[in-house]
């Protein structure tokens with residue numbers, strides 16, 4: 001069955017809403033809800049992360065590859081540094097200047113700091129999901145030396161900011177509903193959310209609905225962020241989760257501003273993903289040795 005041509009005028013998120021928290025909340029900590037200020041958020045999106053402030057009494061705080069004091073140190077944070085906490089994991093106990101705890105915070109880079117030295121809202125934070133199980137050799141696409149893969153095995157049927165669709169900030173890959181979507185690269189899931197101007201993401205959208213539908217954003221260690229839109233249901237990964245290139249992250253659908261099953265795929269040079277930092281995915285993927293066509 002030929003895939004219906006997917007057309008949609010644009011993929012600007014449904015509502016621009018900069019999250020703010022009253023200054024009365026924990027004065028002095030400079031908290032912002034979700035660590036997502038300036039990022040568009042849909043009404044259906046749950047808070048994905050919180051901001052914290054490093055408080056060590058003047059010492060530097062070690063950033064580690066794993067949630068334990070003996071793990072490799074990958075950097076340091078200064079007193080007063082702001083961190084975006086994606087989720088927490090149990091590690092070894094640490095007695096710090098803020099609290100004594102065995103919890104460690106996974107920060108936006110996917111690395112860990114002891115929660116004993118981080119001032120943050122008292123609200124409990126989600127525990128990090130366990131790593132995605134590796135799929136068998138028959139379902140794992142070949143990952144080239146670049147570390148990038150094509151998220152679905154489809155040809156591009158609509159490109160980036162074409163004459164017809166100057167506000168189309170990604171590429172469309174039309175393919176059957178329920179086709180598994182793979183992470184294009186390794187990174188940390190930053191957002192997994194429903195983005196529609198009206199109704200739900202759990203039904204097919206239309207041209208009159210604005211938004212990406214069921215959406216996902218993954219950020220790599222350099223900040224490159226990929227966005228996946230119009231999934232048939234909630235992505236299979238959650239914020240804070242580390243994924244490898246080729247890991248299953250969701251399934252093709254037609255939610256949001258879409259008229260037929262396809263994956264709308266965007267690449268951004270930084271996180272948060274904005275219209276300004278969107279780049280043309282086609283030449284980028286080609287340069288990475290990914291077989292785009």
Ligand SMILES: [Zn+2]
Pocket residue numbers: 008011168170171172263264265
């Ligand atoms: Zn599109």
